[in-house]
Amino acid sequence: AAKQRQSGSQLYSPSLDAGSQESLSLLGELRRAVEGGQLRLFLQPKVDLRSGQVISAEALVRWEHPQRGLVPPMQFIPFAEQTGFIRQLSAWVVAASARAWRQARERGQVLRISVNLSTRDLMDQDLPLKIRAAIEAEGVPPSALCLEITESAIMDDPARALSTLEQLSAMGFKLSIDDFGTGYSSLAYLKRLPVDELKIDKSFVMAMERDLDDAKIVRSTVELAHNLGLSVVAEGLETLRAWQILARLGCDEGQGYFISKPMPEAQFVDWLEQWKP
Ligand code: C2E
Ligand code: CA
Ligand code: CA
Ligand code: CA
Secondary structure (H helix, E strand, C coil), X not given: CHHXXXXXXXXXXXXXXXXCHHHHHHHHHHHHHHHCCCEEEEEEEXXXXXXXXXXXXXXXXXXXXXXXXXXXXXXXXXXXXXXXXXXXXXXXXXXHHHHHHHHHHHCCCCCEEEEECCHHHXXXXXXXXXXXXXXXXXXXXXXXXXXXXXXXXXXXXXXXXXXXHHHHXXXXXXXXXXXECCCCXXXXXXXXXXXXXXXXXXXXXXXXXXXXXXXXXXXXXXXXXXXXCCEXXXXXXXXXXHHHHHHHHCXXXXXXXXXXXXXXXXXXXXXXXXXXX
């Protein structure tokens, strides 16, 4: 583990034994990061592919580490999931997203903000009440938030996930299936989930211009979503051509570097005011 720790990309490797000394010190570091204000909320816009209007933004967390600089989520989220610390982290992201929503509204921009949840969050029976209390404290209605959940997080314990998702949906939160196509959810199950949106994984979107199979997967996902009455978002939209293809396929929304990379929340409203499709 000591060796892994030196190689940058493995810093907070999920393969670390959760009970080890090193793991405990990483956990301490993460806890101090949350309590000491080292987490940063980044926002990435999602646009309506027909009008080009920005209708929502995804909240993506980064850790501004005093020595290591800006640490990307893949270097600490898996570790946080493994240790259960993700619940505190998600609570921070929800509260920060609610504040960002309110600040945008104060400047005349009404958007929906998407927040990523993990398996551990879904297994927490009190999650719906906790999230609702946290955003209502900021004066934000549940319908302003969309919760993104991966297929694998749902399939971990489908019955329990379904019960949490039903509560969230009844409260008015929007729900989205993230990374669609990469997990193992059965279509029969999908039909029963109270979701509003499917998000096509970026691996298919980024490859669809050169690989016919990926293009077919994107096309059939758009059809499937629409047949089930769901809206569909493509992530990994990196080129104008991808935008055109997706629009022609009837995909509703897009998110990706062609529109903007995720940016610090403080820049977001300024970016929004200058955005011209
Ligand atoms: P994700 O939920 O699938 O988020 C989309 C990722 O794709 C983000 O990476 C985003 O920066 C990246 N992306 C967006 N557009 C493009 C594009 O056009 N091209 C390419 N190559 N990439 C694009 P990021 O921010 O590094 O986040 C990685 C993952 O970390 C997320 O994947 C999500 O699973 C997790 N994550 C991030 N923030 C949170 C959080 O607050 N809570 C939880 N539970 N997970 C988070
Ligand atoms: Ca996501
Ligand atoms: Ca995704
Ligand atoms: Ca992903």
